[in-house]
Amino acid sequence: MFARMVRFVFAISLIAFSLVCAAPNAPSPTAATANPPPAPATPVPADASAPASPGQPKTTYSQCHVEGPFIAMTFDDGPHIENTPRLLDMLKERGIKATFFVVGQCAAEYPQILKRIAEEGHEIANHSWSHPQLSKMGEGSVTDQLQRTHDVITQTTGIAPKIMRPPYGAFTPNQRGWANHKWGYKIILWDVDPLDWKIRNADHVKSVILKETVNGSIILSHDIHKTTIDAMPATLDGLAAKGFKFVTVSELIAMDKPATPKPKASPAPKTPAATDEAAPKPAASATPPPPVAAGAAKK
Ligand SMILES: [Zn+2]
Numbered sequence: 001m002f003a004r005m006v007r008f009v010f011a012i013s014l015i016a017f018s019l020v021c022a023a024p025n026a027p028s029p030t031a032a033t034a035n036p037p038p039a040p041a042t043p044v045p046a047d048a049s050a051p052a053s054p055g056q057p058k059t060t061y062s063q064c065h066v067e068g069p070f071i072a073m074t075f076d077d078g079p080h081i082e083n084t085p086r087l088l089d090m091l092k093e094r095g096i097k098a099t100f101f102v103v104g105q106c107a108a109e110y111p112q113i114l115k116r117i118a119e120e121g122h123e124i125a126n127h128s129w130s131h132p133q134l135s136k137m138g139e140g141s142v143t144d145q146l147q148r149t150h151d152v153i154t155q156t157t158g159i160a161p162k163i164m165r166p167p168y169g170a171f172t173p174n175q176r177g178w179a180n181h182k183w184g185y186k187i188i189l190w191d192v193d194p195l196d197w198k199i200r201n202a203d204h205v206k207s208v209i210l211k212e213t214v215n216g217s218i219i220l221s222h223d224i225h226k227t228t229i230d231a232m233p234a235t236l237d238g239l240a241a242k243g244f245k246f247v248t249v250s251e252l253i254a255m256d257k258p259a260t261p262k263p264k265a266s267p268a269p270k271t272p273a274a275t276d277e278a279a280p281k282p283a284a285s286a287t288p289p290p291p292v293a294a295g296a297a298k299k
Helices: 002-021 083-094 104-109 113-117 140-155 173-181 202-212 227-243 249-255
Strands: 069-075 098-100 123-126 186-188 218-222
Touching: 002 218, 069 227, 069 249, 083 098, 083 113, 083 227, 098 104, 098 113, 104 113, 104 140, 113 123, 113 140, 123 173, 123 186, 123 249, 140 173, 173 186
Parallel strands: 069 098, 069 218, 098 123
Antiparallel strands: none
């Protein structure tokens, strides 16, 4: 029984992932890793609770503390042959810059879309090569996942990514420190999650984002889903109407100020970075979720 379930989940995962880069008449994804990837959604909240050690630079952000109505729209798991160009048109029309956490094997399949993303001034970031759960993998495999993606982004666009987001938000504290050291990556999670991978409804996506976005928010969504892109005109216009200004994640991080209470006449205490404490909201999942990250105890 269990074995049958495992086979079922495995098959579903394969189907789900094959849709990520899939397109009419598209060649099958090339040179995937030996391990078949799980579904591309990002439903598991990250272990964002571990603060940076005292004296250590901050490496992980779920949101930023900024002086002003600045926010970052982020789009994961693409590029997608139809949905990403459609989204790019919407962003261009509005003069909005966003951040794309791309899957390396999709980026390799659609280099022309990757180039367009970069040429239009958006930020491109590393979301692994084939979307596995990195927290369960050893250093060699994780290196392969991140390095290949780093290379395809750099070689295609001429710009090396500065940030990464682990699939499912699943990355151990050790991995975060190590990825920061090895590639200089900041680890980017999110504080607004419309669950667009699960609830394929444009109105829902729009209303969650409009309701939950605050100054400094990092908004998670996926440019592989048509309903997410359908939601974007009203979402982007609604956010703009509320006075929000769109920046890339790296621009948002550059504005980040530690939210420290100011005690009188004493040096600023080294409090744990407050933004690291804001774990993304848990996904109350009606579908079988992918395995939970080892460190993702906090819901
Ligand atoms: Zn993802």
